[in-house]
Amino acid sequence: MVDRKQVLEQLEKRLAGFETDKKYTNVGSVEKNNDGVIQASGLSQAMMGEMVEFENGTEGVVLNLSEDYVSIILLGSGTQIREGDTVKTSGKLLSITVSEDLLGRVINPLGIPLDGKAMVKKGTSMPLEKIAAGVVERQPVDTPMKTGIKAIDAMIPIGRGQRELIIGDRGLGKTAVAVDTILSQKHVNKGDKQVLCVYVAIGQKQSSVAQIIGKLKEAGALDYTIVVSAGSSESASLQYLAPYAGVSIAEYFMEKGRDVLIVYDDLTKHAWAYRQLSLILGRPAGREAYPGDIFYLHSRLLERAVRLNKNNGGGSITALPIIETQANDISAYIPTNVISITDGQIFLESDLFNAGIRPAINVGVSVSRVGTAAQTGAMKSVAGKMKLELAQFRELAAFAQFGSELDPETQKQLDRGQRITEIFKQPQYQPMVESDEILDIMAVTGGYGDDIPADRIQDFIKEFREYVHRKDKKLIDKLTSGEKVNEDTQKMFEKTMKEFKKGYKV
């Protein structure tokens, strides 16, 4: 039973913050209604990005201010809005109500639930448009964001607060990489240290989004994830607002000192939605009919990914934007824009995909500009050798195609490279913990897989992993600690491997 006194106190508190002095309104009249974009005269006091309300209750956002009229994008259906209807300003910028109750929920960019549950009304109102944290509030990226994908964690590591682009043609597993990263967070930290995730679906098929939600739910990852969806059937306005709503939600948790991972799936469709709006708004079209501020559209969004310093709570937002290319062309307009904004890219290639290498990550073209600093000592000490061997393999493999006879040293390097490539193959939705990733890499770079046929190497390392988990918990603990692999750990590993190989038959 709630105490009567408490109720009164709460009401008094609410009354104290009650705004009663707003005695004027700025009104306008609808002149045109074009495909979800309204032109209205009047509204001389309207601000850019301000919310307005039409007489039938539909809301909109001011997106263009000109001498004679303002242009408003609708947040609801525009079928009931007619010429001459009254529209009034609200004095509020577009915002979304965020609280812990949003975790595990599926909402649209306005915070309206899409999962059939009740709307989250209590919480903090977070503006969709916000200036990103400045240099004083930031600190360098120094903590790893585990993806659970061997190839990424070892070769293209991502740090908390980083912006890493996932780029590739359709159907190559871009979303799978992002979803695996979300699933992987389940094993990284628990409780207050748990990395929270926001998945923003922009212009995606409802069936695809439903499938992803199902996967997250099945793996128990939806408990720490919020899905913001503006599907392909939604208006361009909602698709345009979706990533900003997502990052506003992420900022709420970051300001509380939490680490947040946000996935924008995908920014190509976001750019399309913005292009559609801009053309209807009558803004001048530039390259590929995109408006002049298309770069700013994504730069201001991705700049909100940040690692705050201790004085500002120490939270972070790691962004994984996704871009879809056409015929592996990364030099198109939107891909080059986003590549230049982000701190690296994971490039998925159709040739690798067709060759059965999945995830189809091209480690030669992929790069992480800041993530290496965030890699744990353990991973750094084993990944360095592997990177070198893989680079040598790539170089030799190109030449080896032309010659039939190779010297034993070259053949050895080629065989090793083949096995490294083989261990990077990983099934979808099966992210790995770091200790297992290190075990796999150590097994191959240490030459313990050289006598195993390349097509059997996956089984070999899988059985070895299981063996270590069964027999040598101490080694697992050492690798889990994140400390650099020293001589002792190396000896422990070698001992366990020799014991395992005694009983292993191909």
Added chain:
Amino acid sequence: MTKKLLDEIVEISFKENALDEKMIMDIASKLKRRELKAYVRRLRNELSKRSVMIISPRSFSENAKNLFHQTFSDKIVTFETDPSYLLGVKIINGDMVYDQTLKGEFDHITQRMRE
């Protein structure tokens, strides 16, 4: 028709702060359909800018009317009575609405409570 020309013909459509009917008819007869549409829209906006409407639940005294005329000396002032406002006065000055009525206050409170 250029924007400058449209501004000019709208300007000459007003005479001593009121619409010059003869001039408007003269201008309208010379315009094409599309131009006429733009002219009407612009004229309506300009009229709205130059007008002030005072609404009150009770009729205005001559004194009060004079006071409003003095306050908005450069505008076309019109008065309206609407008992549904209960108490107070509402001023519509161009696209600004100043609502100091009891009904307006109730509406504001209702809206806040709904939020």
